Amino acid sequence: MPRALLVCVIAWACMLTVSNAWSKGTPVTPGTSFPTNLFSSMYYMPSQPTAEPRPAVARLGGGWFPDALNNPMTLPSHAPASEAVLPAPLHGTQQVKTLIHDVLNSAHQLVRGGNSSFLCNVCRTGLSTLQTLAHTSPELVPDVLTGVCRTLNLFGATALSDQCALTFDRAMYGGPITQVMSYGNFSGEAPDATLVCAAATFCERPSENLSEAFLNDWFHGSRAPSQSTLDRWHAKQAHAQAHFSESSLLPVLHISDLHVDGRYMVGSESNCTFGETRYCCHSISANSALYSKPITHGTVPRANISAPAGYWGNYTCDAPWSLIGNALEAIRHVSGERGYELALFTGDLTLHDDLFRYSHDLIQYSAQALFGALKGILGRTPLFSTLGNHETSPENFYAPHSLPDGRGHQFDWDSDYLARLWRSLGWLDAHGEQDVRTHYGGFSVSPRSGLRIISMNSDFWYFVNVFNYIHSTNPDMSGMLRFLTDELFEAEKRGERVWILGHVATGWDGSQSLEKPSNLFYQIVSRFAPHTIAAIFFGHTHQDHFSVFYRAESGRSADAPRHTSGAATIALNAPSVTPESNVNPSFRVYYVDPHTYDIYDWDQYYADVDTFATSVHGPVWHHLYSARDTYGDLHASVHDHQYSAHVALEHGTRWPQNVPLNATFWAALTDEMEARPALLSTFSRLQSRQSSRANVCTDQDCRKANVCYMRSATAAQGRTCRAGFGSVV
Structure with missing residues (x-):
């Protein structure tokens, strides 16, 4: 073959190779067409981007979810009465009027204020009285709660007091709260009463401490792994690093917090204020500066809208179907011909909305629609999920099976539906399906040899x-953490590495989890990491951040020395697809060792809301950063003699290519951030995916607090940090 021809053939072959493999520097523009092929039919498909598409979604057991469930012009006005739940009365009906009077009097005193000791006592007394009413006439408790909303004119506006009352109706929060008041212990200074009042900031928070006797019993006397277990792990780790090959790494997709909003209305108010609804981009959303009339149906006039919601989405609103469809197409495009080995989803399918607009149907519709669409995008790639706090109705709640009167199974409608759905999509086998039914949506599966994925219900x-708040001195009333521990013991015996999936992080700034269960989780992780637990994956905050778990040395996580030498494993918070809370939509691809299942790098992708909010062509997805390229240079801590990881750096400053981005790396990164504050500002910008609406951490107080959050993996640890600089929505 002539040399010139040979050169042309080689060049042509290279061109074909490049064209079939997406380059990280090449923007992905999925286009303006909605992927209707992901759904069996459509209720509505607009010809112009002046309204959102509405997919028709079939129920798992037959029939269809009604179009009215998500029609932006027919917002639900109250929770379905059929979903109300109340405990049975325990005795009598005497003194009801006195009890109601005393509860209202306590509420008035709390609103008036006073010193902390006084307010703590008033709060506990009010709860004790409310419990007596729950035992006497449980059907009256929701009425008392709604009465408190209206008589105290909470939030200073009639519309908001009405909204408060709808939230505490027996078909929404009122029923579960009455159950808690009936089944818990709220007499005097009982721990349940103190914890509730602490959560309301009237009392001091209870201790997180778990006794040595408790921990010895919890771990069946096996508080540490055997030497043979550790030897086996060290040998596997050394082999992986000695035979490291970048080409053998497995691509794993991680998405979180989709929050599809089928009620999103193009042209509605995106800059809304807390009025009839607290959520923007709905037909009744309003900005009080331009429209202050009460509105429960219809639309706000166009002349009274300050910032019309665009077709593709807004920073203040959840993801419309247009954005969800576009993101799914970008996820498919990035995977290329190889696809993803595995996919992870860390919770929250359903939109943010007024609590009384939730229903069982809304939750199941969101699950059916989004998981079905993801199946269409992922093909044979299995997706493993965890339940978010929005994956049930009433939102945020899940009951332990140990409740009396059969109330422990009142959320089985949810876990049973997900069990059947995930099985029907081929993501779980019969054993996994039964796990989901038994463990509140959680499960333990082994999708690959040597890897176990354990999904937890973080509620x-x-x-x-x-x-x-029932029997709150028990850190595991549900048995969820017992399930995790038992599965970890079995994984340790088999020599498996484990990924743990959850939604709400146990730590970070300490604002989202309770002390005792998050501490027990910390003790469990300390016992099984890193030889068994490879990584933990969370969502919920909509932001990109991490928390390092260190070795526990006592029954108090706050006592753990948070030094790099004691780093055990890492919790990674994935960013959201929804832009709600002023972030840019995003998804992540990990690169994972096929034997140790350690993460060696990841690529983050995002689309800029400022660019696509009013565009015709739609979102453009860009490569945002590589974790290793962005954070792998540790020169400042080396220069300041603050580098303390037992890993020899390449060229004296770079994290070695054959060493994973494990807990030691992320702990060392916090040392680097202290030595090089500008890197923390970079981290801060990446948290929101360079959103123009997000704050950037540049001052010393913010930087110090954020490094503290990164080193905090329990509520108690997070509360040792300065508050007010976290990323929780």
């Missing part, structure tokens, strides 16, 4: 879940 450490 059982989430401070908003009212059922966590």
